[in-house]
Amino acid sequence: MYNEPIFLAPEFKERLWGGTKLKELFGYEIPSDYTGECWGISGHANGPSVIKNGSLEGKTLAEAWETNRELFGGEEGDEFPLLVKILDSKKDLSVQVHPDDTYAREVEGENYGKTECWYVIDCEEGAEIIFGHHASTREELEQMIDDGQWDDLLRTVKVKPGDFFYVPSGTIHAIGAGIQILETQQSSDITYRVYDYDRVGQDGKKRELHLEKSKEVTTVPHEDPAVDRKKSVEQGLVREQLVEENYFTVEHWELDGAVEGLSDRSYKLVSVIEGEGEIVVDGSSYSFRKGDHIIIPATVDTYGLKGKATLIASHSNK
The missing domain is CATH 2.60.120.10 (Jelly Rolls)
Structure with a gap:
């Protein structure tokens, strides 16, 4: 596994x-x-x-x-x-x-x-x-x-x-x-x-x-698509849903401290756009920093995050 x-x-x-x-x-x-x-x-x-x-x-x-x-x-x-x-x-x-x-x-x-x-x-x-x-x-x-x-x-x-x-x-x-x-x-x-x-x-x-x-x-006439940004707080992580549509869901994550017990519906794509920290899986820590691109695979049941960082996370809605 x-x-x-x-x-x-x-x-x-x-x-x-x-x-x-x-x-x-x-x-x-x-x-x-x-x-x-x-x-x-x-x-x-x-x-x-x-x-x-x-x-x-x-x-x-x-x-x-x-x-x-x-x-x-x-x-x-x-x-x-x-x-x-x-x-x-x-x-x-x-x-x-x-x-x-x-x-x-x-x-x-x-x-x-x-x-x-x-x-x-x-x-x-x-x-x-x-x-x-x-x-x-x-x-x-x-x-x-x-x-x-x-x-x-x-x-x-x-x-x-x-x-x-x-x-x-x-x-x-x-x-x-x-x-x-x-x-x-x-x-x-x-x-x-x-x-x-x-x-x-x-x-x-x-x-x-x-x-x-x-x-x-081209779509005619143009209409701005509705975007309803929603925030939630989980321990040291503020999650803001930017969009959820047919192909993908995209979130903005603001990490300041630690969060445990994160679990995703499947696999998660994560890009670090500011700061640094660690991903914790079964007691093992994996360091990340600004500019890193990461996939949390579906085989990881739960994980935690520690540090101070801004991340963009997404998953497929197929």
Whole structure:
């Protein structure tokens, strides 16, 4: 029986819009000064996490999902269902939209579409995201895209640290410059670019846009999804539910002291965004610190936490 937390080595992605905050804030060894993404908990083929400890050390999360399904409560599915990232947007990300599961299967041949959510870790004062659009009908959306009426079409929202956004598939969105977020999403890498500010990449060419697919999958009209943040206190742990929906539940944990007897419905994904502490399982302690990404497997019946830290925890609702 695997009776300890699983620590994962993140995978890093260089992006046109990336910077150095992943190193500055979390101490990661990043590949360049254009590092935009840390894939902290990933079973995706484009960047699987590698297990750092225990009897599965050296295996990828995808391999563990394939061969040790008991760690995940016997959950069904060909692929690990969730992907947890930390993003650093030194520059604006492209304006984009993602398909739902049905479109992803029928058009892209992939298992999952992409519903996601964002917790703002830090940002510059006055930083903004694009979240939704102003078109009333699909015809109006298509016309505004064709005419390049981006200032009229796109809806901007100012952000601050601690903000949370639930971004269902079909939502036009973009993370603006100067923002670091933790993103929990379905395990999908399908992105349709709607607008990219006419930028060119390192090859001197503009990046590909996906206008027809974007028009097909965008939800019209845009409606902000309801987010009901709920807090509870368990000993030295304040738990705040950020979202509970079809694919995942995401929580913000503020640890200050100790909590014992935690038990999860199955396996839990945990990312440490501030501080340090210990996970205690059957009298054994496992130290964690800011920047760590951890899975508490379903084979751990109960566990405790000690320390002073801020964590984002999630689980699959499949």
